[in-house]
Amino acid sequence: MQQEVGHGLVSDAIGAISRHIRAHDLMPGDRLPSEAAMSKELNVSRTVVREAFRSLSAMRIIELATGKRATVSQIDHGAMSLMIEHGVHTDQINIQQIYDVRRTIETRIVTLAAIRRSDDEAAALIALAQAMRDAKDDASRLMELDLAFHIALARASKNPVFVLIVGAFQGITRTTWPIGWKSRAAVRSQDAMLANHADLARAIAASDPRLAVELMSLHFDESIGALLAAGMS
Amino acid sequence: MQQEVGHGLVSDAIGAISRHIRAHDLMPGDRLPSEAAMSKELNVSRTVVREAFRSLSAMRIIELATGKRATVSQIDHGAMSLMIEHGVHTDQINIQQIYDVRRTIETRIVTLAAIRRSDDEAAALIALAQAMRDAKDDASRLMELDLAFHIALARASKNPVFVLIVGAFQGITRTTWPIGWKSRAAVRSQDAMLANHADLARAIAASDPRLAVELMSLHFDESIGALLAAGMS
DNA sequence: AATAGAAACCTGTCGGACAGGTTTAGGAGA
DNA sequence: TCTCCTAAACCTGTCCGACAGGTTTCTATT
Numbered sequence: 001m002q003q004e005v006g007h008g009l010v011s012d013a014i015g016a017i018s019r020h021i022r023a024h025d026l027m028p029g030d031r032l033p034s035e036a037a038m039s040k041e042l043n044v045s046r047t048v049v050r051e052a053f054r055s056l057s058a059m060r061i062i063e064l065a066t067g068k069r070a071t072v073s074q075i076d077h078g079a080m081s082l083m084i085e086h087g088v089h090t091d092q093i094n095i096q097q098i099y100d101v102r103r104t105i106e107t108r109i110v111t112l113a114a115i116r117r118s119d120d121e122a123a124a125l126i127a128l129a130q131a132m133r134d135a136k137d138d139a140s141r142l143m144e145l146d147l148a149f150h151i152a153l154a155r156a157s158k159n160p161v162f163v164l165i166v167g168a169f170q171g172i173t174r175t176t177w178p179i180g181w182k183s184r185a186a187v188r189s190q191d192a193m194l195a196n197h198a199d200l201a202r203a204i205a206a207s208d209p210r211l212a213v214e215l216m217s218l219h220f221d222e223s224i225g226a227l228l229a230a231g232m233s
Numbered sequence: 234m235q236q237e238v239g240h241g242l243v244s245d246a247i248g249a250i251s252r253h254i255r256a257h258d259l260m261p262g263d264r265l266p267s268e269a270a271m272s273k274e275l276n277v278s279r280t281v282v283r284e285a286f287r288s289l290s291a292m293r294i295i296e297l298a299t300g301k302r303a304t305v306s307q308i309d310h311g312a313m314s315l316m317i318e319h320g321v322h323t324d325q326i327n328i329q330q331i332y333d334v335r336r337t338i339e340t341r342i343v344t345l346a347a348i349r350r351s352d353d354e355a356a357a358l359i360a361l362a363q364a365m366r367d368a369k370d371d372a373s374r375l376m377e378l379d380l381a382f383h384i385a386l387a388r389a390s391k392n393p394v395f396v397l398i399v400g401a402f403q404g405i406t407r408t409t410w411p412i413g414w415k416s417r418a419a420v421r422s423q424d425a426m427l428a429n430h431a432d433l434a435r436a437i438a439a440s441d442p443r444l445a446v447e448l449m450s451l452h453f454d455e456s457i458g459a460l461l462a463a464g465m466s
Numbered sequence: 467a468a469t470a471g472a473a474a475c476c477t478g479t480c481g482g483a484c485a486g487g488t489t490t491a492g493g494a495g496a
Numbered sequence: 497t498c499t500c501c502t503a504a505a506c507c508t509g510t511c512c513g514a515c516a517g518g519t520t521t522c523t524a525t526t
Contacts, residue, residue, distance in 0.1 A: 055291035067518035075320040087308040097392045108337040159330045300487035
């Protein structure tokens, strides 16, 4: 009936499970067959099915939990984050390249966000920017708020792919963010960075895409400058 | 020494292996410890180590092969492609959203490509555009050439993250491309599409970023139009 | 009809086994 | 001494059986 091409039973099983999801039109949250059932249906050992499930789970396509059956998963940037981090750690990607992509993406995001944001999202952005100011002395907390700010922005664009991509850079950003922040301390531009975020939030709330784009460009110019000043290759 | 937080031994093992790669500064192609060695070092069964390896392999962080030891992997969009496809098939992402992202990314790509392309890359793009014309009657081959064209463009931008993102959309594009092509048949705009690619290749070769951006915009306007005409929601 | 408890089901992890494929170390030959 | 080949050692892929928890479902009782 079905002869997969991937060499190895596990690859076949991964394909079969993916096809099962599509064939049955499973939506996030829906349950998949048990390992035993899959194993019987595909005529392979439970070992093979388990490794296939694990693989799908690593890609965040399904979700595993002890005792429960596997479920179809909501898209999530966790796996992408790890991949990007791996690329950077193995010198296949450098930070400037990531910033170039982020600038490209996030410039578009703010345009869309300014147009499509709901009132709740606008309020949340302003609140986030304010929280950042309040957390000025707690670098770790500030960083998380910054990351949340950019994700909130992406969400307001109403395009989940943007959320995915912005999220994909979070992992590696957690590594580089402190470098940029410390570098700013030397240049006394921390306040400017905080003000920039507040301005940006207001521009989104005011539905002013042009201003939002300008502020975001400023933000990236400044961020890259801070990183370079810190000697980031 | 090391107490991981993840739920389950496999998560711990994944973390340990990732850390091992970083701690030893392993580069793509370098070999990892054998399953048995890992299993002994982490005090878990080979089963657990194998599932961890499989997970990393699914994210294309390592590469597995029978008999050989696992090796650190080159970054690759295979996993991302599957994730995006999953998002689309489960109605979490729609095609227009993907096209919006692609337009954003690829507009930036052609700017960079026009500036940074090597002579070889320029020649390859022109050759690819010509090959597309020659394959006009073989939709399947034409599609693969089209995909290769966009990847070549991304490569010429000299930013591997762009290559990664463009590659991530290849999987789902293979599903939707034929729809757009057929729709074009009705409108007799296939030739225009082929000419557009040839023009684009020439603009890159001529190091004309402005023209390249304009042509790419045109391409996307036209592509999205074709998809909409075909009733793609 | 509601509910508590038990039975059935399910996943996580372990250990052992064996069929191939790959690497390595050593020895034979040049 | 150097090259080349072969056999041993190593390694991964897959299967099986077992058992400790966690979850779902069924049932009997209230």
